[in-house]
Amino acid sequence: MRRILAWFDARLSLRDTLVPMMMHPIPRGAAGPMGWWYVFGSASMTLLILQIVTGIGLALVYVPTADQAYESLVFLNYSYLPPFGWFLRSLHYWSGSAMVFMVLVHMTQVFLLGAFKYPRELNWLTGVLLLLFTLGMAFSGQVLRWDADAYWGVGVGASMAGRVPWLGPYLVDLLLGGPIIGADTLSRFFALHVFVIPGLLLTVLAVHLWLVLKRGISEPPVPGKVVNPQTYQQEYETELHKEGVPFFGEALLKDALFSALTVIAVVVLAAIVGPKGPGALPEPALLGANPKPDWPFWWLFALLSLSPPQAETFIMLVLPVVLIAALLLVPFVSNRGERAPSRRPVAVLSVIVIITVLAVLTYYGATEPWSPVMGAWSGDAVPPRLVQASTPLELQGAVVLQNKQCRNCHALDGIGGRRGPDLTRVGTRLTRDQLIDQVSNGTPGGGNMPAYGKQMKPAEMDALVDFLVSLRPPGQEPARPAAVAQTPRPRASP
């Protein structure tokens, strides 16, 4: 046995290369209790390996053509041969989601502990690229789930690209690979998801790991101990020589335990929640699709939906470039000085602000209050308590409200669209004249509400406004014009 190993080592020289890499010393602190902060990078890599394995598994069955992709996904979900097709799909989705999450956690940790400072600027830059590739995998993967969300999602992406000055139409062609969203588009995203982005990702990951090895794992920050590019390298080397511990030891054990727990969490999630989609058929003739990206993009989805139309093109085209540039500039803006979060209030505050903003936008992306509810006009009942005491004309108005699709954007008692204001108490806010003006002319300047003036007969308008005026809590008087309200009224004595 020994001789066989010796035979191989005489040719592979692993004892001189791999073993020193595995046993290279790391700062003692990184192997101690602080080492738990260092586990997120390796967990991201574990999830990447899981993605590669499940991805290859799915590629054995998935058919990347527009006419059969959907069926092959349904086949994976429900066929018993091969068994666990649904579970592989589920794992691929949940482990991919976990990877996006873990990469973000890893990045936050590196930022908070100042590990991106001298001499590890390139570690950060390659890390930003890895984040972008991970998001690229998330987006292209979502397109391969060739359902209505994927179809219209590509349409939204193409419509954004089409706004780029001058180059727009060419970018749309490049994205779609043809005049329409179809087989050419799917093949394109398949090639991106399976060959192009993974190739780039693995290459940059190799550089990232090489840098981790060559520049060494950063020591846990100590308040007051500043990074000085002139002396840092020497101090680091000295510390390693004095009290470094081998990487294959305490540190790796923590990595391994955390990765194992992550894998178990992903497997449990995948088994309980199951695979995502495919949703509705990718057939454009079936209307009413309301495409929604996967969760890593909800914040951007919300940002675009909540921004005023004038700023929209800027947010679509310029903001991503600015954000990426800002991330890339981080280690150049501050590559020396304090590393401890307790001495870097601006850094800590930035993390808190960014996480809060992303969380709030993600919440809005999940609930999408800006989207009309297309079936509310015919599907959602008028709450009985609002029409219990209605006159026949007011009842007519309630019917007009439903028939003219008002409910798609306006809720009654919280049920219905949330694009416009809830109308449950509108009678206390707007007078009859204001209501007629609002309904006839819509939002001034063509804002959010269309002008219904030509879409309604006078009788319908009368009935509708009567109903709207009646919408107020019992005993409350209808809204009055401001001029009338200002005249002093005798107060009822208590």
Added chain:
Amino acid sequence: MSEPSIRLPSAAQEGSGRRSFLRWLTYSVGALASAVLAAPLFGYLGGAFRRHKVQQWIPLGPVSKFPVQETRLATFNNDLGVPWDGMSAHMGVYVRNLGKDEKGMDRFLVFAQNCAHLGCPVSWFPQSGLFLCPCHGGVYYENGERASGPPPRGLFHIVPEVRDGVLGIQAPHLPTLQNTLDQRAKA
């Protein structure tokens, strides 16, 4: 660890005619190899940029199928793509029959189903006479003009043509703000 230093021969030392000829020969043959590879590869990848100016008419049905002053969804298979597009080529357009003009010619408005905002499919509501987009609430009037919401313009018009009593359209590509559908392609 001291590594054996390797001295790379510099160009000055390599001055002899044979060596320098061989070096330049390698450069030029290498450049030629790259060129003969690059031409077809870039040509292949650049195929995506081909402008789709081919005229292709798709019949939607006899004119009598579309009542005057009403809007109907007409579905068809768009063969601008490839034969394996499957159901993703099965599209819809909105047809509004405007009746006959003074010369007795049928007039039609045909709209792509894509919202001018971000391309989502709009739905037609005859009760209110409005097109509504499910994504961000873009609204259009029956003549395709923008009524409200984020769209920067009205619906995209598709070129219609009536041949022998059958309404047809010019096959629509995915319309975007800078590449609309109202241009009549050259035959």
